Amino acid sequence: MPSFGENELSRRDVMAGATACAALAAVPARAEGRPETAGPEQPVLAKVSLTVNGQRRELELDTRTSLLDAAREHLHLTGSKKGCDHGQCGACTMIVDGRRINSCLTLAVMHQGSEITTIEGLGQPDALHPMQAAFIKHDGYQCGYCTPGQICSGVAVLAEIKAGIPSHVTVDLNAPMQVTDAEIRERMSGNICRCGAYSNIVEAMTEVAGRPA
Amino acid sequence: MKSFTYERPNSPADAAAAVSRNPNAKFIAGGTNLLDLMKLQIETPTHLVDVNGLGLDTIEATPEGGLRVGALVRNTDLASDARVRKDYAVLSRALLAGASGQLRNKATTAGNLLQRTRCPYFYDTAQACNKRQPGSGCSALDGVSRQLAVIGASEACIATHPGDMAVAMRVLDATVETVDAKGASRKIPIADFHRLPGDRPEVDTSLAPGELITAVTLPKPLGGAHIYRKVRDRASYAYALVSVAAVVQPDGSGRAAFGGVAHKPWRVEAAEGEMARGAKAVTAQVFAGAKPTHDNAYKLTLAERTLGAALNEARA
Ligand SMILES: Cc1cc2nc3c(=O)[nH]c(=O)nc-3n(C[C@H](O)[C@H](O)[C@H](O)COP(=O)(O)OP(=O)(O)OC[C@H]3O[C@@H](n4cnc5c(N)ncnc54)[C@H](O)[C@@H]3O)c2cc1C
Ligand code: SF4
Ligand code: FES
């Protein structure tokens, strides 16, 4: 895989001039920009409404804003982390319309009307999601940077297995899916942990899946 | 990232028209390749045409007994479709061997076909690269080429098509369906879809500017054992060094296509007469005329062994 991007523009640099331009209306059916007119460095704003952790949020964003930056910088939901910004680490994993995705590789404006769950929406310190509790119990982290992404992914992985979605290590594509260590490891490979908490993450997920660890 | 305007058209022809009339416009589907490249300013569109809302996300049976897969069907949904798992397992297997669960949930059929190379110099904007900047030269020729092509390359470019899905579609003889700005449709056999680099490595495929992929059709099922084997630097979440998509019949006859070796999925139908004789006989013909570099000559041995392993798996 290519190296992480070092030469991308800082988003703050880009946002600095964002108020200078006319608004672009991003409505569900037809989001009309002003095609052909925007110069390369002139920011373009668009309106988008998202349901984030059950709350409807209306935003006006530079079209370049990733879903990750929309959550972190605009909604101040900083649980989701930016590890690589290139789809390579999984730290930004969110559950969008019921599916886990890398929120760094999608645009907020492409999610008009979407239902988004971040780590903050899964559970809070006084009301933990079972997966959060299991990560604590099994020490499924050290520094914790990858953890919100791991937990969102972990919750989605168990749902995927339940829904019968196969994986690379599934032996029989046409038989019911099992929650095995091999299945968990393969399905979680999109979440990198530099601290190497992998085996404890497998234990936490196994417990939540209802199989003795 | 350069700034861009954004629109969501109402029909495939409108989408094609929107991109056709603006040379700096691009379609966006899952965005998992395009946005990555836009962040690095390797792609710099000033207008994005979002094709997600066009209703191109269904898988339907064809009158010929095959399947028509909409361009916007997500990789997860294609791999999980019961008909694909049962009758086109090589395609499920190839999809599941690619990227990660999160990426497959976003990545689309058309976007996957059109993903760009992972040549490290294509990604490094400080280096010469004819694919990224035509005429600037090719840094890979004298550089690190262990991941790059062993056959079908040119003096201008030795990049590979990095994907898995297309290798399975090649072995299945899929057809890519498109529509243009005037609403005219066209069918492109997968064999003719990806190009060889020649002296125009900046052009990956035979699509015309603004031409929109609407679907990929699979002919009626082939039967047989469906195998996809992928060899990579780690067990998951990495691109192929070499991959093999094979469909093998009980009598030992069959088909095989190779990934990670060329600018397109590499299949030599004439060599498939040797399938029953084993991997060596097949790869001797498939890779006749290969011009590996010092760094990637290992891929020739690896391709033979990977096909051998696939044939063993088919017999098991
Ligand atoms: C970390 C990482 C690891 C990966 N590993 C693998 C791997 O192991 N194997 C593998 O095969 N892939 C891998 N991928 C690549 C992944 O499969 C592609 O990014 C994905 O398939 C692209 O699909 P998309 O819908 O997101 O495309 P987009 O990014 O939306 O689009 C890609 C290109 O296709 C064009 N396009 C999209 N839809 C259409 C259409 N309908 N008609 C015409 N043009 C269209 C766009 O304009 C763009 O140029 C990896 C990606 C990442 C980030
Ligand atoms: S091999 Fe192709 S993509 Fe890689 S540097 Fe050379 S021209 Fe660019
Ligand atoms: S931040 Fe690394 S995958 Fe999104």
Ligand code: FES
């Ligand atoms: S806990 Fe530190 S990166 Fe995973």
